[in-house]
Structures are given as structure tokens and as C-alpha cells.
Amino acid sequence: MTLTSVPPSEPLLSVRGLVTQVATPRGAKTVVDGLSFDLDRGKTLCIAGESGSGKSMTALSLVQLLPQPMARVAGGEALFKGRDIFALKDDDLRTLRGREIGMIFQEPMTSLNPVLTIGRQLTEAITAQRPMTRAEATAEALRLLDQVQIPDPSRRLKQYPHELSGGMRQRVMIAIALSQGPDILIADEPTTALDVTVQAQILSLIRHLQKERGTAVIMITHDMGVVAEMADDVLVMKDGRMVEHGPVRAIFDAPREAYTRMLLDAVPKLGEMRGTDRPKRAAAPSAALPAIKPAKDVIVDVADLTVRFDIKGGILQRPVSRVHAVEGLTFSIRRGETLALVGESGCGKSTTGKALMNLIPWSGSIRVDGRETSGLSRRAMKPVLRDVQMVFQDPYASLDPRFRVGDLVAEPLVIHGIASGSELKDRVEYLFRRVGLSPEQANRYPHEFSGGQRQRISIARALSLSPKVIIADESVSALDVSIQAQVLDLLQDIQNETGISYLFISHDMAVVEQISHRVAVMYMGQFVELGTRRQIFEDPKHAYTRQLLAAVPVPDPRRERRLYDANVREIKSPIRPLGFVPQYNALEDAGDGHLVAG
Amino acid sequence: MISYVARRLLQSVLILVGISVVTFVLLYLLPADPARQIAGRSATAETVANIRTQLGLDLPFHEQYLRYAKGLLQGDLGRSYLQKTEVSTLIASRLPASLLLMAGAITCELVLGLAMGLIAALKRGSAVDNGLMLASFVGVSAPQFVIGIMMLYVFSVVLGWFPIGGYGTFSHLVLPSLTLGILGAGWYARMMRSSMIDVLRQDYIRTARSKGLKGRTVLFRHALPNAVLPVIAMIGIDIGLFMSGIVVVESVFGWPGIGQLAWQAIQRVDIPIIMGVTLVSACAIVIGNLVADLIAPFIDPRIKLR
Numbered sequence: 001m002t003l004t005s006v007p008p009s010e011p012l013l014s015v016r017g018l019v020t021q022v023a024t025p026r027g028a029k030t031v032v033d034g035l036s037f038d039l040d041r042g043k044t045l046c047i048a049g050e051s052g053s054g055k056s057m058t059a060l061s062l063v064q065l066l067p068q069p070m071a072r073v074a075g076g077e078a079l080f081k082g083r084d085i086f087a088l089k090d091d092d093l094r095t096l097r098g099r100e101i102g103m104i105f106q107e108p109m110t111s112l113n114p115v116l117t118i119g120r121q122l123t124e125a126i127t128a129q130r131p132m133t134r135a136e137a138t139a140e141a142l143r144l145l146d147q148v149q150i151p152d153p154s155r156r157l158k159q160y161p162h163e164l165s166g167g168m169r170q171r172v173m174i175a176i177a178l179s180q181g182p183d184i185l186i187a188d189e190p191t192t193a194l195d196v197t198v199q200a201q202i203l204s205l206i207r208h209l210q211k212e213r214g215t216a217v218i219m220i221t222h223d224m225g226v227v228a229e230m231a232d233d234v235l236v237m238k239d240g241r242m243v244e245h246g247p248v249r250a251i252f253d254a255p256r257e258a259y260t261r262m263l264l265d266a267v268p269k270l271g272e273m274r275g276t277d278r279p280k281r282a283a284a285p286s287a288a289l290p291a292i293k294p295a296k297d298v299i300v301d302v303a304d305l306t307v308r309f310d311i312k313g314g315i316l317q318r319p320v321s322r323v324h325a326v327e328g329l330t331f332s333i334r335r336g337e338t339l340a341l342v343g344e345s346g347c348g349k350s351t352t353g354k355a356l357m358n359l360i361p362w363s364g365s366i367r368v369d370g371r372e373t374s375g376l377s378r379r380a381m382k383p384v385l386r387d388v389q390m391v392f393q394d395p396y397a398s399l400d401p402r403f404r405v406g407d408l409v410a411e412p413l414v415i416h417g418i419a420s421g422s423e424l425k426d427r428v429e430y431l432f433r434r435v436g437l438s439p440e441q442a443n444r445y446p447h448e449f450s451g452g453q454r455q456r457i458s459i460a461r462a463l464s465l466s467p468k469v470i471i472a473d474e475s476v477s478a479l480d481v482s483i484q485a486q487v488l489d490l491l492q493d494i495q496n497e498t499g500i501s502y503l504f505i506s507h508d509m510a511v512v513e514q515i516s517h518r519v520a521v522m523y524m525g526q527f528v529e530l531g532t533r534r535q536i537f538e539d540p541k542h543a544y545t546r547q548l549l550a551a552v553p554v555p556d557p558r559r560e561r562r563l564y565d566a567n568v569r570e571i572k573s574p575i576r577p578l579g580f581v582p583q584y585n586a587l588e589d590a591g592d593g594h595l596v597a598g
Numbered sequence: 599m600i601s602y603v604a605r606r607l608l609q610s611v612l613i614l615v616g617i618s619v620v621t622f623v624l625l626y627l628l629p630a631d632p633a634r635q636i637a638g639r640s641a642t643a644e645t646v647a648n649i650r651t652q653l654g655l656d657l658p659f660h661e662q663y664l665r666y667a668k669g670l671l672q673g674d675l676g677r678s679y680l681q682k683t684e685v686s687t688l689i690a691s692r693l694p695a696s697l698l699l700m701a702g703a704i705t706c707e708l709v710l711g712l713a714m715g716l717i718a719a720l721k722r723g724s725a726v727d728n729g730l731m732l733a734s735f736v737g738v739s740a741p742q743f744v745i746g747i748m749m750l751y752v753f754s755v756v757l758g759w760f761p762i763g764g765y766g767t768f769s770h771l772v773l774p775s776l777t778l779g780i781l782g783a784g785w786y787a788r789m790m791r792s793s794m795i796d797v798l799r800q801d802y803i804r805t806a807r808s809k810g811l812k813g814r815t816v817l818f819r820h821a822l823p824n825a826v827l828p829v830i831a832m833i834g835i836d837i838g839l840f841m842s843g844i845v846v847v848e849s850v851f852g853w854p855g856i857g858q859l860a861w862q863a864i865q866r867v868d869i870p871i872i873m874g875v876t877l878v879s880a881c882a883i884v885i886g887n888l889v890a891d892l893i894a895p896f897i898d899p900r901i902k903l904r
């Protein structure tokens with residue numbers, strides 16, 4: 001197809017009245033409803049919204065890659081270089097994809113074909129619509145990998161996706177998306193699945209490449225911090241419709257719509273707790289918690305906790321290497337306290353939670369309410385485990401779809417033989433009310449609930465045994481910000497009321513700042529810093545803690561945007577050869593119990 | 599890789615020892631008396647007893663097995679009771695025909711099954727899809743002797759396209775291969791269809807399309823290799839199915855393979871032949887599975903043999 005060039009005054013892409021529908025058993029459902037916007041050359045438009053707002057469907061509509069055969073564009077036009085994308089024939093669409101519009105998707109783990117090498121997947125994009133020799137294509141692939149800051153590109157070309165980390169895969173995706181020099185790059189939640197430090201690098205890389213090439217970017221995100229960091233213009237969506245559209249500063253400084261304000265208010269902002277000692281919603285200490293004697297203060301006491309997994313191989317399946325997941329952790333959780341564990345993926349924070357739940361083999365010492373659990377038999381462990389309960393990350397995967405939710409909440413009570421008959425029923429009703437659901441909902445199945453409601457059900461299940469500690473492993477990470485705020489409120493309410501303790505495992509520093517009394521920063525299976533919330537957030541001593549805090553996107557468009565950093569930092573692997581003797585970080589007291597690794 | 603193969607071979611030897619014991623026990627417990635079979639109905643009790651002593655059938659079970667096992671270790675499968683020939687010679691003369699038949703059947707399975715599954719997946723929900731799935735259902739559920747006889751009737755008797763039975767030329771091979779392969783083709787068609795539908799929904803297919811690749815390229819380069827992975831793993835198991843299938847198919851088509859040999863031996867309680875064919879079949883299944891597992895990493899780089 002021949003494409004006329006666009007006069008500079010006209011927008012590069014002009015979408016008018018886009019309607020996208022998805023076929024459901026109950027008829028067509030409109031997921032994008034009359035959306036209109038313009039995109040100028042070299043600019044970034046962020047489409048922001050919560051899950052189900054239709055933002056991803058908008059992106060997929062523009063390149064006609066909607067899930068087939070359920071979804072289709074039902075109306076509207078998208079003028080790009082004088083032609084309506086929605087009216088293009090298959091062959092013209094194909095040349096549009098890649099050459100005119102490149103795409104990056106959310107999941108770097110599944111977006112690359114597992115059985116083809118990186119080189120193959122990159123060169124086929126380069127040569128998709130430009131005939132060239134194999135040598136030329138390889139040279140171009142190397143140049144692209146170098147541009148997206150992939151170290152040792154010639155080796156990477158021969159590797160398969162599973163040999164690369166998530167951040168590296170996302171860089172490969174960016175290289176693929178930009179390989180044909182498109183005018184528009186559509187990035188659908190490109191950093192949501194990545195750690196904050198990696199996210200910061202990828203975002204600045206996209207900005208850098210955009211500036212160099214003059215590419216226009218449409219960025220789909222739920223994260224207002226990312227919006228502030230990236231956008232020139234913002235379009236806020238809700239239920240398939242546009243709520244508000246304007247320049248980024250206008251949206252952040254003076255949102256006109258109530259929904260936009262709510263969305264911005266619900267975002268936890270790093271630093272907003274500066275100068276306060278207690279968590280955001282915590283009750284005053286005297287009211288909720290009677291003074292407890294210091295000796296009995298501690299509910300969970302962990303010493304030298306170590307978790308290692310062997311990787312087996314060879315004829316006899318003997319261990320060949322070892323994952324040092326957790327190395328010699330010593331810490332305690334006090335009554336009525338929230339201790340947060342923070343760190344990047346693979347640092348051992350979830351493993352620590354699982355060890356406390358006795359879900360994996362561990363060594364060291366874990367005392368729950370004064371009782372040593374190491375070496376206990378299964379039977380003797382049961383009453384101890386009752387005191388420690390867990391709420392998991394994924395509210396969709398952690399509830400058995402074939403059980404009624406009431407039975408799921410009742411199950412722990414039945415297993416431990418605590419209640420039966422009408423007493424059981426009363427207890428379940430109480431728990432449902434406690435987490436803000438109505439008892440009538442107990443007869444329904446998990447799929448009938450939203451993500452936030454399911455997480456409430458998970459909390460009700462965890463509360464059923466009246467535990468003394470709840471381990472919340474990324475329990476609010478999968479939720480939209482408005483729902484996230486409600487669930488955090490609920491957790492804090494329960495703590496105010498019952499004096500329960502939380503081990504709050506999270507990668508989200510802003511959420512951690514709101515909810516925790518004390519914070520432990522983990523790196524490579526060990527603590528690098530441990531202290532009160534104020535010590536960690538207001539006076540971080542360790543370089544790694546500072547790095548983590550600096551990487552968090554701040555929802556403030558006035559803040560200076562991070563500079564492009566040519567150094568790539570990869571998260572290190574905890575896999576070591578056999579016989580590796582770990583070096584323990586010596587934690588020194590920097591004053592008032594603020595422990596910092598030397 | 600080498601250590602993986604070594605470990606698998608070691609496991610295989612243990613499996614074969616187990617199979618030889620179990621088969622030997624079952625044949626020992628058989629109510630039929632091989633000595634009586636050899637001697638014939640009119641022979642005296644004394645003659646039968648003589649034959650029994652001669653063959654060592656009067657020894658206690660464990661001594662009989664040890665004698666057999668000792669022979670096995672020296673590569674001796676024993677002598678046929680009735681044909682007075684070494685079992686290994688008999689099997690060696692019959693094996694090529696059976697291997698040829700199996701090769702033909704695997705080809706039919708893969709070509710028919712994969713093609714049917716692929717087309718059904720691409721035309722999902724259409725009449726073509728429904729028709730193909732009905733056909734595969736018939737292939738999976740109809741007994742092989744029925745399919746074999748139907749094929750003979752239609753293609754040999756009525757149409758006269760292929761010979762009615764026998765061995766030697768390519769046209770002799772067609773109908774037996776189809777009959778033996780049709781069960782597997784049905785399975786493969788169903789597996790291929792669901793696996794293809796699943797793969798086409800994956801994110802990397804969307805990525806491939808977002809590059810502006812041709813539909814054909816997306817299908818054959820990105821979707822197909824991922825979709826055939828579960829099917830490859832099935833081929834090893836299939837060889838076990840063939841072993842039961844060839845007994846029927848070879849009898850129907852008069853194919854001179856080990857299936858026919860086994861069938862005749864079972865009728866006459868010729869224990870050494872039954873043992874020999876069973877062990878050879880077991881070897882084939884073990885090797886088939888090993889080969890399937892060794893092929894897998896070439897298609898899927900995520901699979902590491904350890």
C-alpha cells in the first residue's frame with residue numbers, strides 16, 4: 001500500500017467513535033463505547049483505567065488483533081495517514097502491523113514463542129516486509145538488541161526465551177516492536193509484570209528510543225505513577241467510556257471528573273506518610289491494644305531461618321546445584337504489629353512466608369507464641385499452624401472453583417474440628433459480615449465474585465481460625481487501586497479490633513509505607529536493612545533500599561523524569577554450585593534498632 | 599544427555615526383567631498343558647510325562663525361570679515346542695514385516711491425524727470440524743477387525759484397488775497400515791485439534807501477528823511446532839497399542855509378522871514363542887518411549903534431559 005505523508009499539523013492517528021463488542025452467551029457486550037482521541041507525532045498518550053475499563057481492548061482494536069472470533073470492532077473509524085484502519089483489507093492490515101504500528105504486550109513470559117530462538121523471532125520481524133539477506137538481518141538484529149541495552153547480543157540471538165529474565169524478554173519485545181521503524185508504538189501494560197527497578201529502566205528506555213526515533217506512543221496502564229512518568233496526554237477510561245482527556249498536568253493538578261479524582265486519591269503515594277509513626281489507618285495504641293509486657297510482646301520469633309532447594313541431575317539424580325532462597329534470617333513479629341517484607345522477585349520474601357506456614361522444608365528456629373515448631377511431628381504442628389494463616393496473591397487461583405465460598409470459609413473450622421452444625425453456620429455468617437460481605441453470598445461460587453470480593457473471602461477464610469498472625473503474600477497486588485485501598489482498610493480494621501499481627505509481603509513500596517509498623521528489606525535471601533517504617537522510608541541507609549525507593553514511579557508529573565541510564569542492572573540468580581558457603585550480612589545497629597547490613 | 603540415556607537404559611533393563619517374571623508366572627499358571635499339546639490327544643500319559651521332563655516342565659517354578667533367564671542372558675530365547683526351531687530365528691524372520699507394517703501405520707497416523715486435527719482446529723465450529731471429529735470418533739471406537747474387514751470388502755473386493763491379502767509390494771502394505779493406524783489417527787486428530795486451538799490463543803501468536811507476518815508463517819512456524827509437542831509424547835505409547843493391534847491386523851490380512859506368529863503360538867500353547875514375542879514387544883515399547891523422549895528436546899528447547 002502507498003501511504004501519503006501527513007502534514008505536520010494533522011494528528012498522526014485520529015480515532016473517532018470507536019465501539020468494540022465482545023460476544024457473550026447473553027449477547028454482544030460493548031467493551032469500548034464511542035471512544036475518540038488524537039495522537040500526535042512523537043507524543044505519548046496514556047490510556048489509564050482500572051481492570052475492565054476497555055483500555056486493552058482499545059489497543060487491540062487499533063491493530064485488529066482482538067481475540068478471535070469473540071471480539072470485533074463494531075463501529076467508528078481510526079484515520080491513520082489518511083486511511084481508516086478499520087476498513088483495511090487483510091493484506092493491508094498485515095503491512096500496517098509491525099511496519100506502521102508496533103506492539104508490546106504485558107506478559108513478557110508468554111509473549112515470545114518458547115520454541116524459537118530470540119534471533120529467529122527478531123529477524124523474522126525485521127524481514128517480515130523488507131527483503132534482505134540473512135547476514136543483513138542478523139546485523140540489524142544485533143544493532144536492535146544493542147539499542148534496547150541487551151548485553152552480549154550475539155549470544156542472546158542463539159538463546160531461547162526461557163533463558164532470559166522477564167526484563168530482558170521485555171527488551172526483546174521492544175526490539176521486535178521497533179524493528180520495522182513504526183510511527184506508533186502501542187505498549188499494553190509493558191511493565192506491570194516487572195519489578196520496580198526493572199520497570200524504571202524499561203520506561204526510561206522507551207522514552208529514550210521514542211525521542212531518538214520520533215515515535216508516537218500509546219501506553220495502556222493502570223498505574224498512575226507510570227502515567228505521570230510517561231504521558232504527554234492522558235485519557236482516563238471507565239466501563240468502556242472516556243471519563244476525562246487532557247494534558248498530563250491538567251489531569252493531575254485539576255481533575256474535572258469525580259472518578260479521576262477518586263483514582264488519583266486512591267493511589268498510595270510514596271512519602272505521604274512522612275513524619276507519622278503509625279500506619280495510615282491504625283488506631284491510637286492505647287485504645288486498641290492494652291499495654292503488653294515486653295517479654296510477651298513477641299508473637300513470632302524466627303532465628304537463622306534457612307531454606308535451600310537442591311537442583312538434581314545426573315544418572316542417580318543427585319543434587320548438582322542449589323537454590324539459596326533464604327539464608328539465616330533472624331527477626332520477630334510483635335503482637336498487633338505489621339512487619340513488611342520487601343524486595344525484588346526471587347529475593348526470598350515469599351519463601352520466608354511459606355516457611356512460616358510450614359509449607360516447605362526449612363531449617364533454623366521458628367517460635368510461634370513461645371512454642372518452638374522445629375522438629376514437631378505433623379500432629380503436634382497442627383495447633384501451632386492454626387495460629388498462622390495466609391492470604392495469597394491471586395484471588396482467582398487461590399479459591400477452589402468447585403466449592404461454594406461459604407464452604408471454603410468453613411473448611412478450616414471443620415478440618416481443625418472447631419465448629420459444626422449451627423455453630424459453624426453462625427461463625428461463617430459472622431466472618432462474612434466481618435469482611436464486608438453479606439452472609440447470603442456464602443452459597444455462591446468463586447467465579448460470581450470480583451477480584452476484590454474474592455480477596456475478602458480469602459481473608460475471611462484466613463480469619464476463620466482466629467489466628468494470631470496472618471501472612472499476606474502480595475495480597476493486594478493484583479487489585480485495582482480503589483479496591484486495594486478498601487482491602488487495606490479492612491486489614492487495618494481487623495488489626496485495630498483484634499490485635500492480630502501481619503507479615504505483609506510486597507514489592508509495592510508505597511503500599512508498604514501505608515500499612516507497616518516495621519519494614520525488612522530483603523536481597524538475595526538476606527536482610528540488608530530492618531527498621532521502623534520511618535527509619536526505612538525517611539532515612540534509608542543501605543544503597544539497595546535507596547535504589548528500591550528511587551525506582552518507584554511517583555504519581556506527580558512535575559517531578560523530574562528519570563534520566564536514561566545506560567547501565568543495565570539484572571536481578572541476580574540465587575542458584576549456586578554445591579558446597580557454596582553463603583556470606584552472612586552482618587547487621588549493625590545504626591541507632592534505635594535500625595539494622596543495616598555493613 | 600549421555601547420563602540421561604544411560605539411566606533410562608538401566609531403568610529399561612529393570613522393566614524388562616519385571617515383564618519377563620510376570621509373563622512367566624502367567625504362563626506357568628495357565629491351565630493348558632503344553633506337553634499334552636505337543637504329544638497330541640492320543641498319546642499315553644507316559645509319553646506326555648516324558649515330554650514334560652524333557653522340557654523341564656516338571657521342575658519347580660523358580661528353577662524353570664532361572665533356566666530361562668540364564669538362556670536369556672546368553673541371548674537364547676529357547677526353542678519352539680512345536681516348530682522345533684530357535685525362537686530367535688523365528689522372530690528374526692518375522693520382525694521385518696511387522697516393523698514395515700508399524701512404519702506404515704505411524705505414517706498413516708501422523709499424516710491423517712495431524713492433518714485432520716489441524717483442519718478441524720482452523721475450521722472450529724463448522725460442519726467440516728464436526729465431520730472430522732465424527733470420523734475420528736469412529737476411528738477411535740470401532741474395533742480393528744471390523745475396520746480391517748470393511749476395508750478389505752470395499753477396497754479389495756468391490757473396488758479391486760488393493761490385493762486381498764499377502765505381503766511383498768507397496769500395494770499390499772496400504773490397507774493393513776491404514777487399519778492399524780486408524781485408531782491412532784483418531785486420537786491424534788482429537789489431540790491435535792485441542793492443542794492447536796489452545797496454542798492459537800497464546801500471547802506469542804498475537805506477537806507473531808503483530809509483526810505483520812503472513813497467516814501461513816504464523817501458522818506453520820509459530821503455532822504448529824508448539825501444537826505437535828503433546829502429540830510427539832504420544833508416539834511412544836502408541837507402539838504399545840500397535841503390539842496388540844498387529845495380532846489382529848496381521849491375522850485379518852495374512853501379514854507374515856510377529857503378530858501372526860504370536861497368534862498361532864497362543865493357540866498351541868507354544869510357551870517359548872509367546873515369551874519371546876512378549877519380550878520383543880516390551881523392548882519395542884521401551885525403545886519407542888525412549889526415542890519419543892529424546893526427540894522432545896529438539897522441538898521444545900525448554901525440555902532438559904536430566
